Amino acid sequence: MDDDVKSAANAMNDRGADLNFEVSVVEGDELEDGLMSPKVRDTLIGAKTAAYGDDDKPVRPMGLCGCFSLAFYQPYFDVDTSDVQQRLMRALVPFKKDPTFAELALKSPDAYGPFWLSTTLIFCLASCSNAASFLDYEGNTDEWSYDFSRLASAYTLVEIFLLGLPMLIWLVGKYFQVPMTLLFLVCLYGYSSIMFIPAAVSICQFCCVHINN
Numbered sequence: 001m002d003d004d005v006k007s008a009a010n011a012m013n014d015r016g017a018d019l020n021f022e023v024s025v026v027e028g029d030e031l032e033d034g035l036m037s038p039k040v041r042d043t044l045i046g047a048k049t050a051a052y053g054d055d056d057k058p059v060r061p062m063g064l065c066g067c068f069s070l071a072f073y074q075p076y077f078d079v080d081t082s083d084v085q086q087r088l089m090r091a092l093v094p095f096k097k098d099p100t101f102a103e104l105a106l107k108s109p110d111a112y113g114p115f116w117l118s119t120t121l122i123f124c125l126a127s128c129s130n131a132a133s134f135l136d137y138e139g140n141t142d143e144w145s146y147d148f149s150r151l152a153s154a155y156t157l158v159e160i161f162l163l164g165l166p167m168l169i170w171l172v173g174k175y176f177q178v179p180m181t182l183l184f185l186v187c188l189y190g191y192s193s194i195m196f197i198p199a200a201v202s203i204c205q206f207c208c209v210h211i212n213n
Contacts, residue, residue, distance in 0.1 A: 076109070076110055076111040076112070076183065077110065079108075079110045079112050083104075083110070084112065084113050087101060087104055087110075087113055090104060091192050091195075092195065101191070102188075105191075109181065109183040109187040110187060111190070113190060114162060114186055114189070114190020114191060114193070117190055117191065117197070118158050118159070118190060118193060120197055121154075121196055121197050121200065122154045122158050124197055125150075125157070126153075128200050128201060129150045129154070131204055133150075161189060161193065162190055163186065166186045166188070167182065167185075169185055
């Protein structure tokens with residue numbers, strides 16, 4: 001039995017040589033089946049603590065070039081479906097409490113929801129504007145072409161709303177010493193953009209009815 005354990009440990013060390021990970025078997029250890037060696041357990045717990053910290057939150061790389069690492073942005077995307085759904089509902093019904101959107105976003109602001117909401121809004125604006133242009137086209141429809149400049153215009157408009165306005169408010173808050181973080185404002189404006197998605201689709205339908213009449 002001990003020889004099998006040592007052979008398995010050596011095999012794991014050979015495969016994990018590039019991972020800075022070592023498994024060792026201490027002579028005389030009396031372990032029950034299914035239990036992990038104390039040294040291996042401490043090694044795994046130490047690696048987890050180095051990556052996530054004591055509160056199970058991912059640790060961002062610090063330093064001048066930390067923002068160029070994907071791990072730097074990982075904490076801002078550390079949300080699950082229930083978190084996003086709850087924040088979407090609070091954004092649609094801002095007066096609903098227990099908890100409010102501000103309480104949720106101030107505790108742990110995220111960039112996952114704002115990123116996908118802004119991407120969806122950009123797609124809706126560009127698609128709906130081109131659909132209205134297609135329906136309004138009076139020539140041969142085979143000669144109509146998609147206008148990609150509308151996509152660039154939608155991207156610019158949404159990014160100004162998502163990043164420009166929060167940054168402006170954050171600078172004003174810094175001047176008046178108001179305790180607000182830039183990420184909280186981006187999270188707030190990002191989730192609030194959900195109301196513009198059905199609005200863009202509704203305007204497109206209105207344009208279609210107006211053109212057909």
